[in-house]
Amino acid sequence: MLGMPTLPPPAPRGVGHLRGDESFPAAARHALADTQLRANLGHATRTIRAKRASVVAELPDWEELREAGRQLKVHTMAHLPDYLEQLEAAVTARGGVVHWARDADEANRIVVDLVKAKGVDEVVKVKSMATQEIALNEALEAAGVSAWETDLAELIVQLGHDRPSHILVPAIHRNRSEIRRIFLDEMGDVDPDLTDEPAVLAGAARLHLRRKFLSAEVAISGANYAIAETGTIGVVESEGNGRMCLTLPKTLITVMGIEKLVPRYTDLEVFLQLLPRSSTGERMNPYTSMWTGLTPDDGPQEFHLVLLDNGRTQVLADAEGRDALNCIRCSACLNVCPVYERAGGHAYGSVYPGPIGAILSPLLTGVEDNASLPFASSLCGACYDACPVKINIPEILVHLRARHTETYAEEHRAPSAEAVAMRTLSYVMRSPLRWTLALRSGRFGRLLGRRRGTIGEVPLPVVKQWTETRDLARPPQQTFRDWWADTHSGDPS
Amino acid sequence: MKIGLLITCLADAMFPDVGRATVAVLERLGHTVAFPAEQSCCGQMHVNTGYQKAALPLVERYADVFAPYDAVVAPSGSCVGSVRHQHGLVARRFGSTGLQDAVTDVAGKTYELSELLVDVLGVTDVGAYFPHRVTYHPTCHSLRMLRVGDKPLSLLRAVDGIRLVDLPDADQCCGFGGTFAVKNADTSTAMMTDKMRHVLDTGAQFCSAGDSSCLMHIGGGLSRIRSGVGTVHLAQILAATRDRPYAVDQAHATTLEGRA
Ligand code: SF4
Numbered sequence: 001m002l003g004m005p006t007l008p009p010p011a012p013r014g015v016g017h018l019r020g021d022e023s024f025p026a027a028a029r030h031a032l033a034d035t036q037l038r039a040n041l042g043h044a045t046r047t048i049r050a051k052r053a054s055v056v057a058e059l060p061d062w063e064e065l066r067e068a069g070r071q072l073k074v075h076t077m078a079h080l081p082d083y084l085e086q087l088e089a090a091v092t093a094r095g096g097v098v099h100w101a102r103d104a105d106e107a108n109r110i111v112v113d114l115v116k117a118k119g120v121d122e123v124v125k126v127k128s129m130a131t132q133e134i135a136l137n138e139a140l141e142a143a144g145v146s147a148w149e150t151d152l153a154e155l156i157v158q159l160g161h162d163r164p165s166h167i168l169v170p171a172i173h174r175n176r177s178e179i180r181r182i183f184l185d186e187m188g189d190v191d192p193d194l195t196d197e198p199a200v201l202a203g204a205a206r207l208h209l210r211r212k213f214l215s216a217e218v219a220i221s222g223a224n225y226a227i228a229e230t231g232t233i234g235v236v237e238s239e240g241n242g243r244m245c246l247t248l249p250k251t252l253i254t255v256m257g258i259e260k261l262v263p264r265y266t267d268l269e270v271f272l273q274l275l276p277r278s279s280t281g282e283r284m285n286p287y288t289s290m291w292t293g294l295t296p297d298d299g300p301q302e303f304h305l306v307l308l309d310n311g312r313t314q315v316l317a318d319a320e321g322r323d324a325l326n327c328i329r330c331s332a333c334l335n336v337c338p339v340y341e342r343a344g345g346h347a348y349g350s351v352y353p354g355p356i357g358a359i360l361s362p363l364l365t366g367v368e369d370n371a372s373l374p375f376a377s378s379l380c381g382a383c384y385d386a387c388p389v390k391i392n393i394p395e396i397l398v399h400l401r402a403r404h405t406e407t408y409a410e411e412h413r414a415p416s417a418e419a420v421a422m423r424t425l426s427y428v429m430r431s432p433l434r435w436t437l438a439l440r441s442g443r444f445g446r447l448l449g450r451r452r453g454t455i456g457e458v459p460l461p462v463v464k465q466w467t468e469t470r471d472l473a474r475p476p477q478q479t480f481r482d483w484w485a486d487t488h489s490g491d492p493s
Numbered sequence: 494m495k496i497g498l499l500i501t502c503l504a505d506a507m508f509p510d511v512g513r514a515t516v517a518v519l520e521r522l523g524h525t526v527a528f529p530a531e532q533s534c535c536g537q538m539h540v541n542t543g544y545q546k547a548a549l550p551l552v553e554r555y556a557d558v559f560a561p562y563d564a565v566v567a568p569s570g571s572c573v574g575s576v577r578h579q580h581g582l583v584a585r586r587f588g589s590t591g592l593q594d595a596v597t598d599v600a601g602k603t604y605e606l607s608e609l610l611v612d613v614l615g616v617t618d619v620g621a622y623f624p625h626r627v628t629y630h631p632t633c634h635s636l637r638m639l640r641v642g643d644k645p646l647s648l649l650r651a652v653d654g655i656r657l658v659d660l661p662d663a664d665q666c667c668g669f670g671g672t673f674a675v676k677n678a679d680t681s682t683a684m685m686t687d688k689m690r691h692v693l694d695t696g697a698q699f700c701s702a703g704d705s706s707c708l709m710h711i712g713g714g715l716s717r718i719r720s721g722v723g724t725v726h727l728a729q730i731l732a733a734t735r736d737r738p739y740a741v742d743q744a745h746a747t748t749l750e751g752r753a
Pocket of ligand 1: 326328329330332333356383386388389390391
C-alpha cells in the first residue's frame with residue numbers, strides 16, 4: 001500500500017551468524033559422536049544447574065519476580081517505538097550519538113566507519129551477543145582492524161579459531177587442558193611452563209589482555225539493558241574486563257538490539273535480581289557498569305550507540321512469537337535443556353543456541369532459513385520453567401513448527417510425505433468407523449516380532465529411525481475399543 | 494458423577510491393557526465410566542508436528558464428545574496436557590468463538606488418572622497389590638504441563654507389597670517427544686540411554702510412568718539391550734490386586750529369569 005511504512009526485513013543472508021550450514025540433526029550427530037565434548041558439556045551444565053537451583057530457592061518471591069520481569073518486558077515491547085525515541089532523545093541530550101541500523105550489514109558499516117575515522121587498527125571488545133550475531137569482528141578484520149575479545153571465555157574461542165557454543169560460557173565445550181594448549185599455541189608471549197590450573201590460565205590471560213586495555217583507543221561493547229527514561233546503558237559481567245573497556249578507551253561504541261530496553265531506572269531492580277541468579281547462579285553479578293552519555297574528563301569522551309534491528313521488528317510483528325524478544329540472555333534455558341546438553345551449542349548453527357536459539361534464530365531469519373530448529377526439542381518444558389521472564393518456549397516452538405509446515409505447503413505444489421501422513425491420519429481419526437477399521441488392519445504388525453513378542457529393526461522409513469535403537473512392542477490381539485464393545489456393550493455411553 | 498474415558502490413540506491401538514486397567518481401578522472404587530466410541534485422538538501429534546489445521550477436526554470432536562460428562566479421565570499426562578494447553582491454541586487460530594468456549598469448558602474437567610483419583614475422587618489407597626521393585630519416571634508433561642506433583646507417588650506408596658525406589662535425575666526427559674524420537678533420532682537415543690542407565694542403577698524390576706508413549710520409548714530401549722527390566726503403566730499397577738495380580742507377560746518373565 002502506498003504510504004505505508006514497510007517492515008524492516010529479516011536478518012539478511014550472507015552476513016552474521018544466525019544460520020548453520022547443516023540441519024540440526026546432522027550437526028548434532030557430530031557432537032554426539034564426540035565423547036569428550038559430551039562429557040565437558042554434561043559436567044558444566046550439571047554444575048551450573050545445581051548452583052542456579054540453590055540460589056533461586058533462596059528467594060521467597062522468585063515467582064513474583066519472574067512475573068514482574070515478564071510484565072515489564074511485555075509492556076516495553078508493546079510500546080517499543082515510543083521508548084526507543086525516548087532513549088534516543090536522552091542519549092543525545094547527554095552528548096552521545098545514536099545510529100539506527102536496519103540490519104547486520106548496516107550496523108557493521110556504521111561501526112567500521114566510526115573505527116576507521118579514529119585512524120586505529122585495533123579495538124578492544126566486551127563480550128556481546130549482538131556483535132556476534134552480525135559478525136562484527138569479521139567485518140572489522142576485512143577492514144584491517146583487529147578486534148580483541150577481552151572476556152576470558154570469548155578470548156579462548158577467538159584464539160582457538162572456534163565458535164562460541166553457549167550464550168554465557170562461550171567456551172563451555174572446552175576443558176582446561178584444551179585451553180592450556182590453545183594459550184600455548186596462540187598467545188605468543190606465554191610462559192612455556194604454563195599449567196592447566198584455572199588460576200594460572202586466568203593469570204596468563206590477564207597479562208595478555210592488560211597490554212591491550214592500556215593501549216586501546218576504541219572499545220566496542222554490547223548492552224544488557226538501556227534505560228529509556230535516562231539514556232543510561234548498562235553492562236553486567238564478572239571478570240572486570242568489561243569495566244576496563246568501558247572506562248579506559250577514549251571512544252566507546254555500543255551495539256545493542258532494539259529490544260534491550262527498559263522504561264525506567266527502577267526497573268533494573270527486577271532484572272539485576274533475575275539475571276545473575278538465572279545465569280551464573282550468583283546472588284549478584286560482580287561488575288555492573290552503567291554510563292549515561294558523556295562525562296567531561298572521565299571515561300570515554302565520545303560515545304556512539306548503534307540500535308540494531310536485524311529482523312527484530314519482524315519478530316515483534318509475530319503475535320505468537322514476539323515474546324522471544326523478552327529474552328535477557330541469561331542462558332538458564334540452555335543449562336536445563338536435555339537436547340542442548342547432548343547436541344552442544346554448535347548444532348544450532350547460530351550464536352543463539354539451546355531453547356531460546358531454537359525459537360529466536362528462525363524468528364530473526366525467517367523460519368525457512370532455520371527450518372530444523374523448531375523441531376530440535378522434545379518439548380519437555382524445562383526451559384519454560386527455568387526462564388526468568390517466563391517465555392513459553394515450547395508454545396513458540398509449536399507455533400514455528402506450524403509456520404514452517406504452512407509455508408512449505410504454500411511454496412510447494414506437492415505436499416511432503418509427512419503432510420500427507422498427518423492429513424490422512426486426521427481424516428481417519430475423525431471418523432470412529434474409519435479409525436476402528438484402521439486399527440484392525442494395523443494388526444498386520446502382529447506378523448512381525450512373533451518370536452520375542454517385540455519388533456526389532458525394520459528397514460522402513462520412520463520405523464527404521466525408531467527401531468535402530470528401540471524395540472517396538474508387538475501390537476495386541478484386541479484393541480481397547482473392541483474389548484470395550486465385547487465387555488461393556490450394554491453400557492450407556 | 495458421570496466420568497468419561499479418553500483412551501488415547503496409542504493406548505487404543507498398542508496398549509489396550511492400560512485402558513482396561515484404568516477402567517478396572519475406577520470400577521473397583523465404585524464408579525461407572527463411559528467410553529464414548531465416537532472419540533478419536535486428542536490431536537497432540539498433529540499440533541506438535543506442525544499441523545494445527547489437521548488437528549482442528551480432532552479438537553472439535555473432543556469438545557463435542559466429552560461435553561456431557563462431569564469429568565473426563567485419561568491414562569496419559571501428555572494427552573491431558575494437550576487438551577489443556579493446545580486445544581485452546583488450535584481453537585483460537587482456526588475455530589469459532591463457540592468452539593473456543595467449548596474447548597475451555599471441557600479442558601477444565603479433563604484429568605490425568607492420578608489427578609482424578611487424588612483431587613477429584615479423594616483417594617490415595619486404591620487397594621492395589623503389586624509385589625515388585627518399581628521405580629517411577631514422572632514424565633515431562635505430567636510434571637510440567639499438568640503439575641501433578643507427587644500425586645502418582647502417593648498413589649504408589651499406598652500400594653501393598655510394592656518396593657518403590659527413587660529414580661536418579663527423575664525429572665530429566667526420556668527423549669521421546671513424539672516425532673522428535675524420529676526426527677532427531679540420535680539425540681533422542683542419547684537421552685534415552687541416560688534414562689535407561691538411571692533406571693538400571695535403581696535395580697528395579699519395573700520402570701513405571703503415567704504415559705504409554707514414554708514407556709514405549711524407554712521400554713523399547715530396555716528391551717533392545719535385553720535388560721530384563723520391564724515397563725508398566727501406573728494404571729496397571731493400581732489395577733493389580735491379590736485376587737487378580739498383574740500378569741508379567743511371557744517375554745518379560747523370561748528375561749527376568751535370565752537376569753536373576
Ligand atoms: S529464553 Fe529465558 S532462560 Fe533462555 S536465555 Fe532468554 S531469558 Fe534466559
